[in-house]
Amino acid sequence: MLQPEVKDALIHVLGKAYIADTEEQRIAYSYDGTPGFSAEPDAVVRPGSTQDVQEVVKICRQYGVPIVPRGSGTNLCAGTTPTYGGVVMVFTRMKDILEVDQENLTMTVQPGVTTLEIVQRAEAEGLFYPPDPSSMKISTIGGNINENSGGLRGLKYGVTKDYVLGLEAVMSDGSCIRTGGKLAKDVAGYDFTKLLTGSEGTLGIVTEAVLKLVPPPPVKKTMLALYPSMEYAAASVSGIIASKIIPATLEFLDQPTMEAVEAYAQVGLPVEAGALLLIEQDGEEELVDRHMAQMKEVCEKNHAFSVKMAASAEEAAALTEARRSALTALARRRPTTMLEDATVPRSKIAEMVRFIEKTAAAHQVEICTFGHAGDGNLHPTCMTDVRDQEEMARVEAAFEDIFAEAVRLGGTITGEHGVGEMKSPYLAWKLGESGVVAMKAVKQALDPDNIMNPGKLFAGDTRNRVSLGGDR
Amino acid sequence: MSIQQDFQEHVDYEELMNCTRCGFCLPACPTYLHTDGNEASSPRGRIALMKAVADGRKEPDEEVEAQLQECLGCRACEPACPSGVPYGQLLEQARTVIEKHKKHSLPVKVLRGATFGWMFLSQKRMNRVHQMRRLYEKTPLQQLMRRTNAFALLPGEAAVMEKVIPKAVPASRIRSVPKQEKAETTEQINVAFFRGCLMSTMFAETNENTRYVLRRSGCNIVHPEAQECCGALHAHGGEEERAKALARQNIEAFEAVEADVIISNAGGCGAALKDYPFLLRDDPEFKERAKVFAEKSMDVSTLLDRLDLPPMQYDAEVVTYQPSCHLENVMKEKGHVESLLRGIEGVSYTAMPQKEQCCGSAGIYNLIQPKMAMRILDRKMKDVSLTRASVIITSNPGCLLQMKAGIEREGLSGEVRAEHIMDFTAEAIRRAEKEAATSV
Ligand SMILES: Cc1cc2nc3c(=O)[nH]c(=O)nc-3n(C[C@H](O)[C@H](O)[C@H](O)COP(=O)(O)OP(=O)(O)OC[C@H]3O[C@@H](n4cnc5c(N)ncnc54)[C@H](O)[C@@H]3O)c2cc1C
Ligand code: SF4
């Protein structure tokens, strides 16, 4: 419960309608998309402007009340579960697209706008906003920026941070800073735009963002290749990149995932298929056609036993069906679905997928892997039941092995989902102790009272394992 | 049994657990969108509240009940859910438990008892109530009520609703449905007709038109005598036992006749029929029979889309369509009404933006939650106006009344009209026939 004077102060700034501390609200804002994590806030605040945010932050700082900024709560790292209570701050009243600037090709938005609205608005203006996390229909730009979210187009177009040009943010003392701007070049001091992007709400509260837009590609074509094994699919990926083609999409499913998809949706995947690649290219028609033909050749050379090219939009939709229903097919198998995102250099994909299969078998857990083959971002997905503590211990052990192996192969513990509370015990595996110390110093400097999303990123205890990353 | 225990026992905990809290259902949910993104008013939030009750974290108090009441039951969250959580079933289970433990005030009890227990449980009584309505319309009572604005005293939008419900047809016409009807063109299929309690009384004319369209499309029709109300309102209102009794009776009634398919013309009823296997899942005697019954059931538009249809025409009409949520989200029969419309000469069909969003009628929702229902409706009418259509087609009586109410509220009565797809189709066939007759 909030102290009465804190609540009164918040009501004074926001008005009664925009602060709620009923049991219903505390339950509804206690979770996010992460299985097994939840914690109730003391209250939920709904600021309507940057000024509101500043006032709320000042009150919270004065009384030492934690602030958990929250978009749509779809993150998968326990990033918005209020570990230490406090107030959850939602941006449902700050969800306007403020401006589309056709001359500078930028869009200025408030944090509560959904990714889809941004994509659609860009389209309506004849432009293109490429980052496309699978959750884009509901994820907010505030969340995307703070997780530095990726998507299917990451390989060719980059991720959210590549499209954030400038930010307005409220810092932990209630001050408001502006970083970057409608600029392609800007080296005036530290790059705070990049620092805040991916900071998971631990450094400041994003209240406005200037996004970069690009001209849209005129056409897009789709192709599906089936392989007898993951190694051949991986060899195709390397082959495609080696022939100097960067496809817009390069997604894969491993054999267990295909089996699950087939059992669930009967999309006609043959039993002998050991891996699947979904390949898309966009751009000028002539170039796209040339690339598609070249990639087809590479796939066939690497023992794909079936390569289908879509002739129409409907056919393309049919080809992407398996990839699209992957998560659903897996989610229906057991009560709990843990979607992870260990990432390796793309040359190591086949090795990593094999390792995951072996690890799952060794710990007797069910893990299927699919993901972004082009950028090495894997989604090992574990079907389990959080109520079964004994099994959960094995799941955790399996994932620890997987994270460790990813780091050993030169990869990372998370490619796009973020650290949050969930992966905080593993952060040092990637960064090394000194890396963590350096990051903590930044946090300490910008948020000395630790009120900004406390309990995230940095763990009380690092999992005991030989440090494999950063430390030299 | 305490309500908490009851909750644990009767609300499917496995399915509550199956919700991964991914949030994909949020943008599909009208109440989430119309509360400016209140998580508690979203499917994910409601599931969390149900789970909190089952876990003993929360009392099943007014807060929980209010959230379950505010839910439209439109089930738009189901097709949006990557984990296949059967939200509608969880909702019904939760409502049933809360209903069972609830101490209604006396007037509400009497009213619920009368509507759920007496009126909707028997087709005969529905007919009688209907006659009372006709009497009301034929006597000065209606004038009096309208003139004195007595409806303004009733909850919600009863005043608008009173204006838009169709004129009652004489009771003789309701009873005059024969047991069997022959196809009037080359025979294509044998159908058993689910008449629906509201459709066969308040909307008797639409049922007549449906039968006409079917006969003209090569359908032999049988009308099982012993059929009753589908039980949808009971199931949604937490009156599960009564819904089950109706389901069993209907299954028996339709088993007694020979037919290839069972046809309904109201999305709300059709969805209830499709849900019988779930409703009777613990009934060893009826479990399998319910499956057979459900597999045979379909909406009339879905059937017609498969058949060779007679010529249909209008003189230039721009139409749009407000789909029935239950037809699309529960029966999962999509696109057939649109396809029927596209097949009518002279009709140009324009899809309205966000047509998959519920219109706010949702059974008797607009009477229980008038504020939210009207907020949703006003938004809907904006989308309608963007299409510049002069006709709004619907596929469910509730939606039809709601769209008519929307037209009244916007003062568009002269310019825009709302029609059931079967009334519209029947008229198109008649016009084409007239045209053919005069041209020879
Ligand atoms: C089924 C599923 C598929 C997914 N697919 C992808 C994918 O393809 N790629 C991908 O990258 N991610 C994916 N995600 C993860 C998630 O959707 C993204 O991380 C998304 O960006 C989160 O957006 P949100 O609005 O839900 O933010 P939230 O989950 O609410 O918040 C995310 C983080 O941002 C912070 N935050 C939010 N708003 C602000 C603000 N205004 N100021 C400061 N901090 C803020 C929060 O504190 C939190 O740390 C997926 C998730 C699910 C459930
Ligand atoms: S049934 Fe409709 S109103 Fe209810 S939670 Fe689902 S989408 Fe929302």
Ligand code: SF4
């Ligand atoms: S879409 Fe399904 S799994 Fe996701 S939050 Fe909604 S109900 Fe839960």
